[in-house]
Amino acid sequence: MIxxxxxLVCLIFGTTFLAIKVGVDASAPPFFSAGLRFFIAGLILFGWLMWKKKASLALLFRKEMLLTGIGLTFGTFSTLYWAEQYVSSGIAAVLSATGPIMILMLQTFVLRMKTTALSVFGCILGFAGIVILLLPQLAVSGNIAWVIGCAAILVGELCYCCGALYSKRVIQQFPEASPIALNAAQMICGGLLLLILSFFTEHVDVQSLFSPKAAGSLLYLIVIGSMVGHSLFYWLVAKTNPVFPATWLYISPLIALAVGVVFYGETITWVTAAGVVIVITGTVCANLHSLKQLMQRRKAV
Known part of the structure; x- marks a missing residue:
């Protein structure tokens, strides 16, 4: 089942990058779209769980839900949605693949967990891949907005990693609560913060949300991306650890690149392809030790 x-998470998250791009290109305000997506998805999930008596309204008012929502939803997707105005969905997915490397660095330098030489090499290799992705584009076109967008995605990914590590502690702190209820609560909190950000920074033309592309993108992201995908991710964190579920970022960039090229006409140069391979290789090397330990524990059980 795991x-x-x-x-399924890999497939879902591999397609959500293009869905975001389609919505943003259809003039849907990025912060408002993201906020609406997560707030509605969280509200539906939480309401259903309350009806099934598997969630308590009091959970929404716990500071842990707010902090998790800031990391996993607000920080991650405010930057991603904004950046996809300037960055292709495939490149956005590749930059998001740095998540496991950032988790490893946080565990090593902040949580003081031991690491291996291969993990350090993987971090260096992953960083080199990012440089290969970014520098040629800047040198050829001087597209500052593109580079800032890429940097924003990396900042958002750091928020995501902090949220993933913190969510493991939250799951342990609320053992009686369903992981899906915890996920729904944090989506409500994060989505509400995104809507507040939109209120102060964006002019929202409601009609733009009803175009076929914008509406289709939003519906897909609410139901498949958030209600299904993020609930499965939270379930995987509860059943394994913060590292293993985050490895969807090894596979999803390849899916996102292929989907972007086939269905949206995005292009990939040989330099981009080289950067993609280096980033993913570095990510795998950085987390190979953790993955081996996880597999050994599963075999022992």
């Missing part, structure tokens, strides 16, 4: 859900 492997099936993991593969």
């Amino acid at each position: 492997i099936f859900n993991y593969l």
Whole structure:
């Protein structure tokens, strides 16, 4: 069941980058779109769980839900949605693949956990891949907005990693609560913060949300991306650890690149392809030790 859900997460998250791009290109305000997506998805999930008596309204008012929402939803997707105005969905997915490397660095330098030489090499390799992705584009076109967008995605990914590590502690702190209820609560909090950000920074033309592309993008992201994908991710964190679920970022960039090229006409140069391979290779090397330990523990059980 864990492997099936993991593969499903990879497929879902691999397509959400293009869905975001389609919505943003259809003139849907990025912060408002993101906020609406997560607030509605969280509200539906939480309401359903309350009806099934598997969630308590008091959970929404816990500071842990707010902090998790800031990391996993607000910080991650405010930057991603804004950046995809300037960055292709495939490149956005590749930059998001740095998540496991950042988790490793946080565990090593902040949580003081031991690491291996291979993990350090993987971090250096992943960083080199990012440089290969970014520098040629800046040198050729001087597209500052593109580079700032890429940097924003990396900042958002750092928020995501902090949220993923913190969510593991929250799950342990609320053992009686369903992981799906915890996920729904943090989506409500994060989505509300995104809507507040939109209120102060964006002019929202409601009609733009009703175009076929914008509406289709929003519906797909609410139901498939948030209600299904993020609930499965939270379930995987509860069943394994923060590292293993985050490895969807090894596979999803390849799916996102392929989907972007086939269905949206995005282009990939040989330099981009080289950067993609280096980033993903570095990410795998950085987390190989953790993955081996996880597999050994599963075999022991």
